[in-house]
Amino acid sequence: MQNLHLLALLFYSTFFQFLAFSSTQNYQYYYNQEKNYEGSSDLIDLKYHMGPVLASSINLYLIWYGQWNPKHQSTIRDFINSFSSPAPYPSVSDWWRTITLYTDQTGSNITNTIILSGEFHDFKYSQTKYLTRLSMQSIIKNAVTTSNQRPLPLNYHNGLYLVLTSSDVLVQEFCRAVCGFHYFTFPSVVGVTIPYAWIGYSGTQCPGMCAYPFAWPKYSGIKPPPGSNDHIMGAPNGDPAIDGMISVIVHELAEVSSNPLINAWYAGDDPTAPTEIADLxxxxxxxxxxxxxxxxxxxxxxxxxxxxxGVKGRKFLVQWVWNPVRRRCFGPNALD
Structure with missing residues (x-):
């Protein structure tokens, strides 16, 4: 199995090619994204490939890589805690109910329990500021073995590790082709096979790529509307990059839960190029x-x-995912 080849091809694809038109009173913004299907469709070839899903309660471990703004950390932390805490409808936990509709071959559903179980601060850039995809596994290994601070547990039963890189960290293909990806660790690197995901902070590098619709895609060649301050839509938590990053986080959490070993839920028969439930x-x-x-x-x-x-009165804007029962993209804020 060509693991590195698979790893290079599994990413959250965000090639936004924008088109726009305007009138004197109104602006509407468009981008070409061929994999958007809000309406029901029989053309979606989403299949189950007999692999496991994350059916046990998820213990989520955050790895803060680099120098992080505590305010930004608080926003992301509150979002993660919103999965398991009550909030007014439609809530983050209401959104996750669509994910729990996916099952494995035993009929077990993806868990509805996600608990923030630990955090690790890799503020000394243990793998430098220039990372490849494979570097994420070394970051996880450092987080579970370091003696410089309390390490994270190596939880191969129901652990999920989330690597978040700060604004000054350059990651292979970040901004050029990816905003985040998920995969699983190699025993040769970490010692066991565990699912993980990586998401980068785009604030200084590519907000127009990875923080849409909160940041204007400057490479589009189209000028933002007057008075927009380069923003298409206001960010509910005050930072376009963090609010956009949260949507990428939930995108990857949905896909790693439904396809943790790249042999469960995805469209197509080629696992080297899967279209997963959030990609749709x-x-x-x-x-x-x-x-x-x-x-x-x-x-x-x-x-x-x-x-x-979410919790503490927080509000979030996150993308929808494919609902296997309704056979269309869906979220709890749907009008029908």
């Missing part, structure tokens, strides 16, 4: 979304867009 709904955040329109979402009192509620 890139750019769709509400009813009517698709073809470049984010869909109908809520607005807070400042006019910032959101579609989910």
């Amino acid at each position: 709904c890139l750019g769709v955040y509400g009813s009517g979304g698709g073809g470049g329109y984010v869909g109908v979402v809520y607005k807070d009192s400042w006019g910032n867009g959101y579609n989910l509620n």
Whole structure:
């Protein structure tokens, strides 16, 4: 099995090619994204390939790689805690119910329990500021073996490791082709096989690529509307990169839960190029979304867009995922 080849091809694809038109009173923004399907479709070839899903309660471990703003950490931490805490409908936990519809060959559903079980701060850049995809596994190994601070447990029963890189870290193909990816560790590197995901902070490198729809894609060749401050939609937690990063985080959590070993739920018969349950709904955040329109979402009192509620009064805007029962992209803020 060509593991490195697979790793290089598994990513959250975000090639946004933007088109726009305007009138004197109204602006609407569009990008080409051929994998958006808000409506029901019989053309989606999503299949189960007999592998495991994350059916046991997930113990999630955060690895903060690099120098992080505590305010940004707090926002992401609150989002993770929103999976297991009550919040007004539609909540983050309501959104996750779509993920729990996916089962394994025994009929066991993906768990509805995600608990933030530990954090590790790799503030000394143990693998330098220039990372490859394989570097993520070395970062995890360092986090579970270091003697410089309390290490994370090596939980191969129900552990899921999330590597988050700070704004000054350069990652292979980050911004050029990827915003995040998920895979599993190699026993030769970490000692066991455990699922993990990586997501980068795009604030200084490519907010227009990885923080859409909160940041303007400057490479599009289209100028933002007057007074927009280079933002298409206001970020509900005050930072376009962090709010965009949260949507990438949930994208990867959905896919690593439904396809942790790259042999469970995906479209197509080639695991080297899978289209997973979140890939099918890139750019769709509400009813009517698709073809470049984010869909109908809520607005807070400042006019910032959101579609989910979280702990401590937080609000988040995250993309929808493919619902296997409704056979369309879906989220709890749907109008139907």
